[in-house]
Amino acid sequence: MSPPGARDTSRSILHADMDAFYASVEQRDRPELRGRPVMVGGSGPRGVVSAASYEAREFGVHSAMPGFEARRRCPHGVFLRGDMAKYSRESKRVFAIFRRFTPAVEGLSLDEAFLDLTGTERLLGPAREVGERLRRTVREECDLPISVGIAPVKMVAKIASADAKPDGLREVSPGELRAFLDPLPVGRIWGVGPVARERLEALGFRRVGDLARAEPARLRECLGDWGVSLGALARGEDLREVSSFREAVGMSEENTFGCDVSEREVLEAAAITHAEAVARRLRRSGRRARTVVLKLKLAHRVREGPRGHPLLTRRTTLHHPTDDGEVLARAARALLAAERLAQPVRLLGVGVTNLEDADGVAQLDLFPTAAPRRDRLNRALDAIAERFGADAVVRGARGAARRAALTTQIKTGDD
Numbered sequence: 001m002s003p004p005g006a007r008d009t010s011r012s013i014l015h016a017d018m019d020a021f022y023a024s025v026e027q028r029d030r031p032e033l034r035g036r037p038v039m040v041g042g043s044g045p046r047g048v049v050s051a052a053s054y055e056a057r058e059f060g061v062h063s064a065m066p067g068f069e070a071r072r073r074c075p076h077g078v079f080l081r082g083d084m085a086k087y088s089r090e091s092k093r094v095f096a097i098f099r100r101f102t103p104a105v106e107g108l109s110l111d112e113a114f115l116d117l118t119g120t121e122r123l124l125g126p127a128r129e130v131g132e133r134l135r136r137t138v139r140e141e142c143d144l145p146i147s148v149g150i151a152p153v154k155m156v157a158k159i160a161s162a163d164a165k166p167d168g169l170r171e172v173s174p175g176e177l178r179a180f181l182d183p184l185p186v187g188r189i190w191g192v193g194p195v196a197r198e199r200l201e202a203l204g205f206r207r208v209g210d211l212a213r214a215e216p217a218r219l220r221e222c223l224g225d226w227g228v229s230l231g232a233l234a235r236g237e238d239l240r241e242v243s244s245f246r247e248a249v250g251m252s253e254e255n256t257f258g259c260d261v262s263e264r265e266v267l268e269a270a271a272i273t274h275a276e277a278v279a280r281r282l283r284r285s286g287r288r289a290r291t292v293v294l295k296l297k298l299a300h301r302v303r304e305g306p307r308g309h310p311l312l313t314r315r316t317t318l319h320h321p322t323d324d325g326e327v328l329a330r331a332a333r334a335l336l337a338a339e340r341l342a343q344p345v346r347l348l349g350v351g352v353t354n355l356e357d358a359d360g361v362a363q364l365d366l367f368p369t370a371a372p373r374r375d376r377l378n379r380a381l382d383a384i385a386e387r388f389g390a391d392a393v394v395r396g397a398r399g400a401a402r403r404a405a406l407t408t409q410i411k412t413g414d415d
Contacts, residue, residue: 010118010152011116011118011152011153012116012117012118012120012121012127012150012152013114013115013116013117013118013150013151013152013153013154013157013242014114014115014116014117014127014130014131014134014148014149014150014157015112015113015114015115015148015149015150015151015154015157015158015160015161016098016112016113016114016115016134016146016147016148016161017111017112017146017147017148017149017158017161017162017165018094018111018112018144018145018146018147019054019144019145019146019147019165019166019167020051020052020053020054020057020145020166021051021087021090021091021110021111021144022040022041022050022051022082022087023038023039023040023051023052023053023056024051024053024144024145025086025087025090025144026038026040026080026082027053028143028144033078035055036053036055036077036078037052037053037055037056037058037059037061037074037076037077037078038052038053038055038056038077038078038080039051039052039053039056039061039067039070039074039077039078039079039080040052040080040081040082041067041080041081041082042065042066042067042070042071042079046066046067046256046257046258047066047067047068048064048065048066048067049061049062049063049064049065049066049067049070050063050082051063051082052065052070054166056070056074056077059073059074059077060073060074061073061074061077067079087110088110090142090144091110091111093141093142094111094138094142094144094146095107095113097134097137097138097141097142098113098115098134100137101115101117101120101124101130101133101134102115102116102117102120103244104116104242104244105242105244106242106243106244112161114154114157114158114242115134115242116241116242117130117150127150127171128150128169128171131148131150131169131171132169134146134148135147135148135167135169145166145167146167147161147162147164147165147166147167147168147169148161148164148168148169148170149161149162149163149164149169149170149171149172150169150170150171150172151171151172151177152172152173152174152177152236153177153236153237153238153239153240154190154238154240154242155189155190155233155236155238156172156177156180156181156236156238157172158190159180159181159184159188160172160180177235177236178209178212178235178236181208181209181212181234181235181236182207182208182209182212183207183208183209184207184208185197185206185207185208186200186201186205186206186207186208186210186211186234188208189208189211189230189233189234190233190238192230200230203222203223208234209234211230211231211234212231212234212235214231216228216231219231249353249355250293250351250352250353250355251278251281251282251287251289251351251352251355252274252278252293252295252349252350252351252352253273253274253277253278253349253350253351254274254295254347254348254349254350254351255270255274255347255348255349256297256346256347257270257345257346257347257348260299260344260345260346261344261345261348262341262344262345264336264337267336267345267348268333268336270348271294271329271332271333271336271348271350272325272329272332272333274332274348274349274350275292275325275326275328275329275331275332275350276325276328276329278325278328278350278351278352279322279323279324279325279328280325282323282352282355282358283323283358283379286357286358286359287323287355287356287357287358288321288322288323288355288356288357288358289318289321289322289323289328289352289353289354289355289356290317290318290320290321290353290354290355290356291315291316291317291318291352291353291354292315292316292318292328292331292332292335292350292351292352293313293314293315293349293350293351293352293353294313294314294315294332294335294336294339294348294349294350295311295312295313295347295348295349295350295351296311296312296313296314296336296339296341296345296347296348296349297309297310297311297312297345297346297347297348298310298311298312298341298343298344298345298346299343299344299345299346300343309346309347312339314335314338314339315335315353316331316334316335317354318331321354321356323358324374324375326374328350328352329350332350
């Protein structure tokens with residue numbers, strides 16, 4: 001038996017990551033774009049690039065880059081707004097392929113997932129052959145490139161897939177873990193962002209190997225329990241399992257406005273739009289929510305960096321759980337009305353938490369006869385949205401809530 005905390009080198013974890021997913025879908029569907037720098041997203045003054053083709057990356061463009069900077073670096077590139085419904089459909093096709101190889105699939109986003117191949121070698125063959133077959137199947141059936149990393153632990157498999165890009169495969173065997181990890185900069189460790197990287201480097205931990213060789217007592221003294229955990233990850237001791245099911249604890253929709261907004265009517269319209277979208281996802285997933293959350297990011301920056309704008313979060317708990325967009329919108333608008341905004345709003349979001357299964361939940365109301373009618377109306381609206389799109393029928397006062405960037409997030413109950 002392995003000692004507590006030791007890495008389990010008998011595992012075989014595959015990390016599959018689509019290459020420039022949204023841009024690759026567009027280049028596949030529009031042959032005239034192949035070989036050209038394509039950027040999805042980035043439209044509008046606050047647009048953010050959601051995906052950049054590898055031709056665009058040669059000019060220094062990357063995902064999450066502001067659109068104006070991408071245009072400066074690559075003025076002759078092709079900018080596309082993007083089509084989330086199409087990307088979501090393609091994601092489902094790809095994930096269906098993943099599940100042919102193993103039922104243990106943990107989706108991290110629309111374009112990447114972990115697959116646990118542990119114990120499948122007698123049935124499927126060596127992990128590297130499985131990875132090559134998976135890549136070939138995605139290419140043949142979806143005509144899309146995908147990169148694969150294989151390792152005994154999740155973190156290393158994810159790093160290996162990044163190293164394999166574009167359209168490649170990298171396997172790290174149990175005996176190669178330390179040789180693979182030690183030379184890497186500490187920023188490659190899962191969960192170490194720019195701020196944490198600077199802190200680690202200031203303490204003398206510039207490479208993963210520096211952390212791996214450090215005594216746990218020193219790491220605890222300098223960084224607390226987090227430092228001890230980092231040291232374990234640096235040694236390849238990542239005991240996290242591939243989790244094929246993670247129950248949603250909340251759902252939300254948000255957008256960054258093209259221009260800062262002060263008008264209450266515009267803010268209310270956005271709140272209604274998001275409340276309806278969240279309600280639709282609740283109904284599709286068979287859930288109802290008790291708590292409504294309003295998120296507001298204010299316009300005036302108070303510090304540098306991505307978190308430089310003040311963020312307000314307000315919430316209210318309903319008397320009864322609901323999946324009705326009108327009820328959610330009413331609660332969100334009440335939270336908005338109670339907020340005395342001293343400056344314009346940059347971002348608005350509506351979310352829900354405290355989710356419950358809809359089956360067996362009695363939706364009590366002051367007027368009980370209204371609930372069945374509301375439910376029938378919502379189901380009819382869902383059917384229309386399913387066939388003709390979410391904007392085919394909208395409630396009065398609802399307005400457009402365009403996002404600054406598309407998301408790769410897997411949204412429970414989404415299309």
